[in-house]
Amino acid sequence: xxxxxxxxxxxxxxxxxxxxxxxxxxxxxxxxxxxxxxxxxxxxxxxxxxxxxxxxxxxxxxxxxxxxxxxxxxxxxxxxxxxxxxxxxxxxxxxxxxxxxxxxxxxxxxxxxxxxxxxxxxxxxxxxxxxxxxxxxxxxxxxxxxxxxxxxxxxxxxxxxxxxxxxxxxxxxxxxxxxxxxxxxxxxxxxxxxxxxxxxxxxxxxxxxxxxxxxxxxxxxxxxxxxxxxxxxxxxxxxxxxxxxxxxxxxxxxxxxxxxxxxxxxxxxxxxxxxxxxxxxxxxxxxxxxxxxxxxxxxxxxxxxxxxxxxxxxxxxxxxxxxxxxxxxxxxxxxxxxxxxxxxxxxxxxxxxxxxxxxxxxxxxxxxxxxxxxxxxxxxxxxxxxxxxxxxxxxxxxxxxxxxxxxxxxxxxxxxxxxxxxxxxxxxxxxxxxxxxxxxxxxxxxxxxxxxxxxxxxxxxxxxxxxxxxxxxxxxxxxxxxxxxxxxxxxxxxxxxxxxxxxxxxxxxxxxxxxxxxxxxxxxxxxxxxxxxxxxxxxxxxxxxxxxxxxxxxxxxxxxxxxxxxxxxxxxxxxxxxxxxxxxxxxxxxxxxxxxxxxxxxxxxxxxxxxxxxxxxxxxxxxxxxxxxxxxxxxxxxxxxxxxxxxxxxxxxxxxxxxxxxxxxxxxxxxxxxxxxxxxxxxxx
Numbered sequence: 001x002x003x004x005x006x007x008x009x010x011x012x013x014x015x016x017x018x019x020x021x022x023x024x025x026x027x028x029x030x031x032x033x034x035x036x037x038x039x040x041x042x043x044x045x046x047x048x049x050x051x052x053x054x055x056x057x058x059x060x061x062x063x064x065x066x067x068x069x070x071x072x073x074x075x076x077x078x079x080x081x082x083x084x085x086x087x088x089x090x091x092x093x094x095x096x097x098x099x100x101x102x103x104x105x106x107x108x109x110x111x112x113x114x115x116x117x118x119x120x121x122x123x124x125x126x127x128x129x130x131x132x133x134x135x136x137x138x139x140x141x142x143x144x145x146x147x148x149x150x151x152x153x154x155x156x157x158x159x160x161x162x163x164x165x166x167x168x169x170x171x172x173x174x175x176x177x178x179x180x181x182x183x184x185x186x187x188x189x190x191x192x193x194x195x196x197x198x199x200x201x202x203x204x205x206x207x208x209x210x211x212x213x214x215x216x217x218x219x220x221x222x223x224x225x226x227x228x229x230x231x232x233x234x235x236x237x238x239x240x241x242x243x244x245x246x247x248x249x250x251x252x253x254x255x256x257x258x259x260x261x262x263x264x265x266x267x268x269x270x271x272x273x274x275x276x277x278x279x280x281x282x283x284x285x286x287x288x289x290x291x292x293x294x295x296x297x298x299x300x301x302x303x304x305x306x307x308x309x310x311x312x313x314x315x316x317x318x319x320x321x322x323x324x325x326x327x328x329x330x331x332x333x334x335x336x337x338x339x340x341x342x343x344x345x346x347x348x349x350x351x352x353x354x355x356x357x358x359x360x361x362x363x364x365x366x367x368x369x370x371x372x373x374x375x376x377x378x379x380x381x382x383x384x385x386x387x388x389x390x391x392x393x394x395x396x397x398x399x400x401x402x403x404x405x406x407x408x409x410x411x412x413x414x415x416x417x418x419x420x421x422x423x424x425x426x427x428x429x430x431x432x433x434x435x436x437x438x439x440x441x442x443x444x445x446x447x448x449x450x451x452x453x454x455x456x457x458x459x460x461x462x463x464x465x466x467x468x469x470x471x472x473x474x475x476x477x478x479x480x481x482x483x484x485x486x487x488x489x490x491x492x493x494x495x496x497x498x499x500x501x502x503x504x505x506x507x508x509x510x511x512x513x514x515x516x517x518x519x520x521x522x523x524x525x526x527x528x529x530x531x532x533x534x535x536x537x538x539x540x541x542x543x544x545x546x547x548x549x550x551x552x553x554x555x556x557x558x559x560x561x562x563x564x565x566x567x568x569x570x571x572x573x574x575x576x577x578x579x580x581x582x583x584x585x586x587x588x589x590x591x592x593x594x595x596x597x598x599x600x601x602x603x604x605x606x607x608x609x610x611x612x613x614x615x616x617x618x619x620x621x622x623x624x625x626x627x628x629x630x631x632x633x634x635x636x637x638x639x640x641x642x643x644x645x646x647x648x649x650x651x652x653x654x655x656x657x658x659x660x661x662x663x664x665x666x667x668x669x670x671x672x673x674x675x676x677x678x679x680x681x682x683x684x685x
Contacts, residue, residue: 002037003034003035003036003037004034004035004037005032005033005034005035005064005078006032006033006034006035007030007031007032007061007062007063007064007080008030008031008032008033008061009028009030009059009060009061009062009082010027010028010030010059011028011029011030011031011061012025012026012027012028012029013025013026013029013051013054026054026055026056027056027057028056028057028058028059028084029051029052029054029055029056029057029058029059029060030051030052030058030059030060030061030062030082031049031050031051031060031061032049032050032060032061032064032080033047033048033049033050034047034048034049034050034103034106035047036048036100036103048103048104048106050080050095050106052080052082052085052091052093052108052111053085053111055082055085055086057084057085058082058084058085058086058091059082059083059084059085060080060082060085060093061080061081061082062081062082062083062084062125062126063079063080063081063083063125063126063127063128064078064079064080064081064128065078065079065128065129065130066078066130067079067094067128069097070094070096071096071109073096073097073098075096075097075098076097077094077095077096077097078094078095078097079092079093079094079095079128080092080093080095080108080125081093081124081125081126081127081128082125083123083124083125083126084123085113085125086113086114086115088122088123089113089114089115089119089121089122089123089124090113090114090121090122090123090124090125090126091111091112091113091114091124091125092111092112092124092125092128093108093110093111094108094109094110094111094112095107095108095109096109203235204233204234204235205233205234205235206231206232206233206234207231207232207233208230208231209229209230209231210230247365247368248280248281248282248365248366248367248368249280249281249365250278250280250281250282250283250330250363250365250366251278251279251280251281252276252277252278252279252280252283252286252361252363252374252376253276253277253279253376254274254275254276254277254336254359254361254376254377255273255274255275255376255377256272256273256274256290256357256358256359256376256377256378256379257272257273257379258270258271258272258273258357258379258381259271259273263420264343266346266419266420266496266497267343267344267345267346267420268343268344268346268383268384268420268421269341269342269343269344270341270342270344270381271339271340271341271342272290272339272340272341272342272357273339274288274290274323274336274337274338274339274340274359275335275336275337275338276288276335276336276359276361276376277333277334277335277336278330278331278332278333278334279332279333280332281332281365281366282329282330282331282332282366283329283330283363283364283365283366284328284329284330284363284364284365284366285328285362285363285364285371286324286325286328286329286330286361286362286363287322287323287324287325287361287362287363288311288322288323288324288325288336288359288360288361289320289321289322289323289359289360289361289362289373290320290321290322290323290340290357290358290359291319291320291357291358291359291360292319292320292321292342292355292356292357293319293348293349293355293356294318294319294345294348295344295345295348295349295355296342296343296344296345296355296357296381297342297343297344297345298315298321298340298341298342299340299341299342299343300315301340301341302323302338302339302340302341303338303339304337304338305337305338307335307337308335308336308337308338309325309326309327309330309334309335309336310325310326310327311323311324311325311326311336311338312324312326313338313340321340323336323338329366330363344381344383344420344421346419346420346421346496347495347496349383349421349422350422350493351421351422351423351424351493351494351495351537351538352537352538352539352540353382353383353385353421353423353537353538353539353540353541353542354380354381354382354383354539354540355380355381355383356378356379356380356381357378357379357380357381358375358377358378359375359376359377359378360373360374360375360376361373361374361376380539382539382540382541383420383421383540383541384419384420384421384540384541384543385417385419385420385421385422385423385538385540385541385542385543386417386418386419386543386545387415387416387417387418387423387426387494387530387542387543387544387545388415388416388418388544388545388547389413389414389415389416389428389528389529389530389544389545389546389547390413390414390416390547391411391412391413391414391526391528391547391548391549392411392412392413392414392549393411393549394548394549394550395549395550395552396409396549396550396551396552397551397552397553397554398551398552398553398554399553399554399555399556400512400513400516400553400554400555400556401556402513402555402556404510405510406443406507406508406509406510407507407508407510407512407553408505408506408507408508409505409506409508409551410503410504410505410506411503411504411505411506411526411549412501412502412503413428413430413501413502413503413504413528413547413549414499414500414501415428415490415491415494415499415500415501415502415530416497416498416499417494417495417496417497417498418496418497419496419497420496421496421540422493422494422495422496423493423494423532423536423538423540423542424492424493424494424536424537424538425492425532425533425534425535425536425537425538426489426490426491426492426494426530426531426532426533426536427487427488427489427490427530427531427532427533428487428488428489428490428502428528428529428530429455429485429486429487429488429528429529429530429531430452430485430486430487430488430502430504430526430527430528431476431483431484431485431486431526431527431528431529432445432476432483432484432485432486432504432506432526433474433475433476433481433482433483433524433525433526434457434482434483434484435481435482436472436474436480436481436482436515437480439511439514439515440509440511441474441508441509441511441512441515441524442484442506442507442508442509443507443508443509444507445484445486445504445505445506445507446504446505446507447486447488447502447503447504447505448488448502448503451488451489451502452486452487452488452489452502452504453486453487453488454484454485454486455484455485455486455487457482457483457484457485470519470520470521471519471520471521471522471523472515472518472519472521472522472523473523473525474522474523474524474525475523475525475527476525476527477527486504488502489533490502490530502528504526506526506551508524508553512553513555516553516554516555517555520554520555521552521553521554522552522553522554523550523551523552524550524551524552524553525548525549525550525551526548526549526551527546527547527548528546528547528548528549529544529546530544530545530546531544
């Protein structure tokens with residue numbers, strides 16, 4: 001149904017009680033009345049009255065015209081004239097059509113005043129054309145307004161509807177129906193792990209939309225739609241937790257590493273460094289779980305970094321340690337940084353050569369109830385094994401008989417694992433010198449074929465190495481020496497402090513006799529070296545200490561040049577020694593048979609006048625009793641000091657009985673000394 005709009009330009013309004021208006025009654029203000037065509041009795045229905053700016057004598061409603069849909073919103077729009085407003089210059093009001101609820105509070109969207117067009121105009125709005133024509137060919141309908149005594153045409157203006165989600169950053173030329181938008185993306189600077197912040201002022205963003213007031217066509221200026229927002233204000237809300245309706249996703253990441261590896265006797269001590277950080281949503285009931293082997297014994301303590309959140313670590317069993325994060329929830333960018341000390345038991349862990357650690361984290365996502373587990377890191381701690389080999393005898397010397405067909409020499413190589421880890425797949429490689437400078441020095445070598453096998457002959461350089469002028473080195477590392485390589489299996493596995501041995505027997509060729517005629521001494525060296533076989537499963541640090549066995553060979557007989565011996569010297573020396581012994585015996589016999597009164601060679605001892613100290617001593621056999629006597633004697637201007645000892649012997653038979661024994665001992669001493677001199681001469685020869 002159609003609607004009816006009726007103008008009442010002479011309507012007055014009673015303004016009594018309105019302090020903003022001086023007059024109590026405004027005459028000729030004017031109104032329009034709208035009767036909506038929703039039933040057959042439209043005249044009697046309740047009407048809607050609409051006013052302009054309530055200006056007295058303006059005669060609002062003098063002219064009415066349905067000007068069509070000028071704002072392209074599918075509703076017909078209305079133009080109302082008020083020709084006597086603004087000191088009879090006049091004005092035209094534009095009302096945009098809308099739904100019925102909007103009509104009850106209908107406000108004009110645009111007011112065109114005569115003053116804005118020409119200050120000399122009078123009675124603008126007395127008439128508004130009933131039809132619209134595009135007079136200036138700009139695809140917009142134009143409206144003709146009547147002036148008293150003149151006509152005026154007003155061009156339709158471009159209507160701009162703002163978009164509250166867009167930003168105006170620069171001027172744009174619009175074609176009337178186009179829409180332009182500019183999107184912005186903002187990013188704040190990353191300041192690190194400081195994720196707690198307090199804002200004293202709310203963060204508010206506002207957008208304002210306005211027209212610049214200038215266009216390319218200065219005849220017609222665009223206007224903003226009265227229904228479009230010209231400003232937008234929005235508050236920023238920071239989301240710190242994910243809600244129960246969302247699936248929170250904590251992102252836990254970290255690292256597990258080994259450091260400070262050292263030894264304490266047989267034990268190996270090291271530190272496990274653990275770090276965990278949350279890069280996602282908050283997590284609750286967060287626990288760090290360290291999975292280890294039972295050979296790694298935790299030392300029941302940990303060190304926490306100053307930037308770390310507090311944790312509490314306990315040992316669940318021999319292979320699991322749980323560290324509970326006391327900060328709950330565990331927020332994004334929070335950190336756990338701790339260090340745990342461990343000691344390796346050398347009797348556990350087998351011979352694989354490493355101990356494996358794995359770190360996982362148990363947590364419940366914020367707002368959820370299910371416990372989840374994520375693997376963070378894993379690491380292998382390598383173990384060490386120090387294995388040494390030594391030959392027995394380490395150094396030996398043998399005389400070579402020129403008439404013998406061969407020389408037999410046995411060697412035992414002992415293998416010792418000093419730990420701190422067991423090891424498997426050990427191979428003992430024994431290098432036996434076989435030939436030197438095309439001369440075979442070895443007939444064969446005997447060994448246990450169950451554990452050893454004969455390898456290839458290793459050929460050395462061509463030149464023979466001499467240690468000294470009369471010595472020859474027969475060593476696999478020397479030039480001109482060819483060797484046989486024996487590969488022997490060692491006990492599998494070889495545990496810590498465990499021993500194993502390999503026996504070999506060398507049958508040395510008689511060709512060494514010819515070499516001894518040239519060099520006088522041969523140094524024959526057998527070396528042994530430890531390696532891991534291809535089947536070995538040991539992946540730790542293998543430290544081997546090689547060994548060797550040295551055999552020095554010298555000729556059994558030597559030929560010396562004869563030398564003349566002067567028999568006169570030998571006989572004279574023997575006779576002289578015998579005479580000396582007889583004299584000593586007589587002197588001793590005289591002493592024991594004389595009186596016990598002290599004498600000084602026949603002169604009486606004058607103790608009152610003696611002023612020279614005389615000291616004498618004699619030492620005889622075990623039962624002797626020593627008596628010391630001091631005397632002084634004056635003989636002219638000379639002073640002679642004597643000191644003697646008188647030994648009391650029970651009978652003279654004691655000394656005389658021992659005299660033959662004393663003589664025999666002295667003769668034996670001389671004989672041994674002479675024999676020693678002869679032996680020295682033989683060796684020098």
